[in-house]
Amino acid sequence: MKKADPASDNPAANTRKVFVKTYGCQMNVYDSQRMADALARDGFVETSTPDDADMVLLNTCHIREKAAEKVYSEIGRLRQLRARRQKAGADLMIGVAGCVAQAEGREIVARAPAVDFVIGPTTYHRLPDVVARARGGEKVVETEFAVEDKFEHLPEQQKRQVRSRGVTAFLTVQEGCDKFCTFCVVPYTRGAEVSRPVAQIVEEARRLVDAGVREITLLGQNVNAWHGEAQDGRQWGLGELLHELARIDGLARLRYTTSHPRDMDDALIAAHRDLDMLMPYLHLPVQAGSDRVLKAMNRKHTGDDYRRLVDRIRKARLDIALSGDFIVGFPGETDADFEDTMRIVRDVSYAQAFSFKYSPRPGTPGATMDGHVEETVKSERLQRLQALLGEQQAAFMKSLEGQEIAVLLEKPGRDAGQLVGRSPWLQPVICDETVGKIGDSVTVRIERASANSLISSEAANRRRAA
Numbered sequence: 001m002k003k004a005d006p007a008s009d010n011p012a013a014n015t016r017k018v019f020v021k022t023y024g025c026q027m028n029v030y031d032s033q034r035m036a037d038a039l040a041r042d043g044f045v046e047t048s049t050p051d052d053a054d055m056v057l058l059n060t061c062h063i064r065e066k067a068a069e070k071v072y073s074e075i076g077r078l079r080q081l082r083a084r085r086q087k088a089g090a091d092l093m094i095g096v097a098g099c100v101a102q103a104e105g106r107e108i109v110a111r112a113p114a115v116d117f118v119i120g121p122t123t124y125h126r127l128p129d130v131v132a133r134a135r136g137g138e139k140v141v142e143t144e145f146a147v148e149d150k151f152e153h154l155p156e157q158q159k160r161q162v163r164s165r166g167v168t169a170f171l172t173v174q175e176g177c178d179k180f181c182t183f184c185v186v187p188y189t190r191g192a193e194v195s196r197p198v199a200q201i202v203e204e205a206r207r208l209v210d211a212g213v214r215e216i217t218l219l220g221q222n223v224n225a226w227h228g229e230a231q232d233g234r235q236w237g238l239g240e241l242l243h244e245l246a247r248i249d250g251l252a253r254l255r256y257t258t259s260h261p262r263d264m265d266d267a268l269i270a271a272h273r274d275l276d277m278l279m280p281y282l283h284l285p286v287q288a289g290s291d292r293v294l295k296a297m298n299r300k301h302t303g304d305d306y307r308r309l310v311d312r313i314r315k316a317r318l319d320i321a322l323s324g325d326f327i328v329g330f331p332g333e334t335d336a337d338f339e340d341t342m343r344i345v346r347d348v349s350y351a352q353a354f355s356f357k358y359s360p361r362p363g364t365p366g367a368t369m370d371g372h373v374e375e376t377v378k379s380e381r382l383q384r385l386q387a388l389l390g391e392q393q394a395a396f397m398k399s400l401e402g403q404e405i406a407v408l409l410e411k412p413g414r415d416a417g418q419l420v421g422r423s424p425w426l427q428p429v430i431c432d433e434t435v436g437k438i439g440d441s442v443t444v445r446i447e448r449a450s451a452n453s454l455i456s457s458e459a460a461n462r463r464r465a466a
Helices: 028-039 065-086 098-104 106-111 125-136 157-163 199-209 240-245 266-274 291-296 304-316 336-346 377-401 457-465
Strands: 016-023 045-047 055-060 095-098 117-119 140-142 167-176 216-218 226-230 233-237 253-257 281-283 321-329 351-359 402-413 418-422 430-434 441-449 452-455
Touching: 016 457, 028 045, 028 055, 028 125, 028 157, 028 167, 028 216, 045 304, 055 065, 055 452, 065 095, 095 098, 095 125, 098 117, 106 117, 106 140, 117 125, 125 140, 125 240, 157 266, 157 452, 199 216, 199 226, 199 240, 199 418, 216 240, 226 240, 233 240, 240 266, 266 304, 291 336, 304 336, 304 457, 321 336, 321 377, 336 351, 336 377, 351 377, 430 457, 452 457
Parallel strands: 016 045, 016 055, 055 095, 095 117, 117 140, 167 216, 216 253, 281 321, 321 351, 430 452
Antiparallel strands: 226 233, 402 418, 402 441, 418 430, 441 452
């Protein structure tokens, strides 16, 4: 792997600022950080506002409805900012990266001439060269899927940069997807499934931990499909990789997301049983409860397949909590189909979930299917589903009251004397600063649960005393 220029770790050597706006998933958060790392070699430092930036980079997501339109609206605002900067004798470079960049390509620079360059999610290791070409006056569109391994061409993350991002970190181990769910654009914007090799992942994880990271979340569009080559030439699965990472001294917690039910194999389930470091929280999207709708979605599992899988996982790890994704109103979904979704939610019981109305993504099979559901019907179904999911989340949060739980302290709280950490199940936990310092794993008693966070007894006592 290429080494970073030592000057990039010296703030005084940097004279240009970049603002990266991130849309969408955790993988985009990781990608934004790595793009900032790549730009650091060219003397860019990150800034928290576009107002003083020399470059604004929009790292886009194409999953949600009207994603591209939101990007164009943002470009319009940046065009006005550039005009103001130019009047003051400065300038502003504008770049678009991520999945909208991959999907729209040259249409972006045709429709929005203010954009200087467009770069896809598999080619951002070429970012310094793209920026140099754009600075020379070329309108650069770099959206061909890369043949080379981009991770081999990215600079090492500098300790200073890692520390500034906190004690938790994302680490992408797998990209792309071969499942071709009929509602999803990922295979078209991120390409085929690609798994990073074991040694490369472990090396990056060790550097993160050496810089103070205590919790690592492994990322992939379909992370449990990861099958990476080990040094002995064998193909490992995610369960084996988790065991290897658990041996890193100083690492306290492991997580991974997002998973597909078809790739939840015995070794990975056993890892949940055997590794205390692997947190008892699993995001396992089912998307729908109706077998007919699941078939139309090309999910390749049935509702009962999913139920049996959940039973196996819960037998392996008794304290595991599940989250999921749900789409309502997929083309052809009937009232009976929707009731099947409500039934599977009741059967499984989720600690947290994400639910959305189906919106057609251009270029996907779902967009051309017959039987699109009326918006009013989709809205009514979503409201009912979210009410049920909300009840389940509230019940799970309530069940933690009075329990002593492990918390990784991550950052200062909003109020004086507070620290905020995360429970094993990802909820924010409000703690008193006397329990430890940022980066510590501590045990606290939960006095009260709110809608989205937990309050420790020590923090509650401080509030009463105040």
